Amino acid sequence: MMLTIRNLTVAVEGRRILDGLDLDIAAGEVHALMGPNGAGKSTLANVLAGREGYEVLEGKALLDGQDLLTMEPEARAQAGLFLSFQHPVEIPGVSNLQFLRTALDCLRKARGEAPLDSAALLRAAREAAQVLGLPADFLKRGVNEGFSGGEKKRNEILQMLLLEPRFVILDEPDSGLDVDALKLVTAGVNRLRRPDRAFLIITHYPRILEYVRPDRVHVLHGGRIARSGAAELAHQIEAGGYAAVLEGSVA
Secondary structure (H helix, E strand, O other), X not given: OOEEEEEEEEEEOOEEEEEEEEEEEOOOOEEEEEOOOOOOHHXXXXXXXXXXXXXXXXXXXXXXXXXXXXXXXXXXXHOOEEEEOOXXXXXXXXXXXXXXXXXXXXXXXXXXXXOOOHHHHHHHHHHHHHHOOOOHHHHHOEEOOOOOHHXXXXXXXXXHHHHOOOEEEEEOOOOOOOHHHHHHHHHHHHHHOOOOOEEEEEOOOHHHHHOOOOOEEEEEEOOEXXXXXXXXXXXXXXXXXXXXXXXXXXX
């Protein structure tokens, strides 16, 4: 199992957000995590990535057998974890290409690999930008500086394509996107689907799952996984809402 989570219990400012959450994701699989606002979906993503402000009270989270919860955020990234943020931040004065070079060099160094030469990096970055429908000069712009919501989301996927992580968490990658932008973002995701890579897609709506078909869909409620099923579960949620699905009244 690539990701194993057992009894994960997390509090924010003294209030339990996750309460005994269990989850298994195997290599090669795409899982979708759904749930109403405030259910703790982003909390799970942030805890796995090592963001500050969360108190882990109990439980474990293993990535390829490594205990994520004892690792620094940089070590988690080096172990192959990637989080696409719901609200990406601006980094004024740092171009996208500079940012990608620094991140990629750090990862390659951790793997014992030589840095990618400038020409190879530029070719790879341009190819990824083309997949996402981004103009050639996009790589010269400051990271997320003055970007539209759609550009920020596509920039996150651009980073993912270049860094090629083993475990990808996408936190609401469809929020604020029109259909055309959504198709471009999901094309980038589908491009990276491989037997040795796994994805956790966090979303409110099943629309994105029409373009990236998940192997499993989970509903987060009450701080834990309340229901799991095949891809059809997302359509049941759309038809009957969370309450009906959680009550088991939707077949």
